[in-house]
Amino acid sequence: MHEDGMDLSYATVAQEQVALLRAATRYFGSWRSAMDYAGLDYDGIRRYRSWSRERILEGIRELHEKGEDLSWRNVSTVVAPQLAAAATKSKHFGSWRSAVTAAGLNYSEIRRYREWNEETILERLRELHAEGKDMNAKSIEEYDITLITAARRRFDSWDKALTAAGLDYRTIVLRTPFKRKKRKQAEAVSESAE
Numbered sequence: 001m002h003e004d005g006m007d008l009s010y011a012t013v014a015q016e017q018v019a020l021l022r023a024a025t026r027y028f029g030s031w032r033s034a035m036d037y038a039g040l041d042y043d044g045i046r047r048y049r050s051w052s053r054e055r056i057l058e059g060i061r062e063l064h065e066k067g068e069d070l071s072w073r074n075v076s077t078v079v080a081p082q083l084a085a086a087a088t089k090s091k092h093f094g095s096w097r098s099a100v101t102a103a104g105l106n107y108s109e110i111r112r113y114r115e116w117n118e119e120t121i122l123e124r125l126r127e128l129h130a131e132g133k134d135m136n137a138k139s140i141e142e143y144d145i146t147l148i149t150a151a152r153r154r155f156d157s158w159d160k161a162l163t164a165a166g167l168d169y170r171t172i173v174l175r176t177p178f179k180r181k182k183r184k185q186a187e188a189v190s191e192s193a194e
Helices: 010-016 018-028 031-037 053-065 072-079 081-087 096-102 118-130 137-143 145-155 158-164 169-173 176-193
Strands: none
Touching: 010 018, 018 031, 053 081, 053 096, 072 081, 072 096, 081 096, 118 145, 118 158, 137 145, 145 158, 158 169
């Protein structure tokens, strides 16, 4: 099987060749012992790797050198889920942030999600308003859900966040369709008056 390039990892053999696995463990005590007896490198074949702090740091650095996106979401779901899981175990680093930092990388440059405090929220609101961005809640939810979520968490409501930024929420929260509807109503009233 090894010469034919077949996968001899424990998980694959357990799924596809269960009779072979049972025989190997019955005669040799374990799959590893059977592989060793056959002259095969079990550590080179097995899929599950044991992780040490050093190996985790090497893995993070290798991914960084390759130019991979090291954000938590990408590493934990796409690039290296096993590495991410090992790094966040309490016996290793406890969090992805701690592991990335221990690898000598700047976590704030790697992370995708911005850390929001009151001042960064207010600055961003003022910037968007100065850019002429539609600031009603629905528009901001579509444009930057993390901003509006952070603003509501820090200021209790979107209106209070806008007020804290020095913006007039009453003119902002009125959505464009409602403005058009009010304008049409006003036109209808003036036409009926004539």
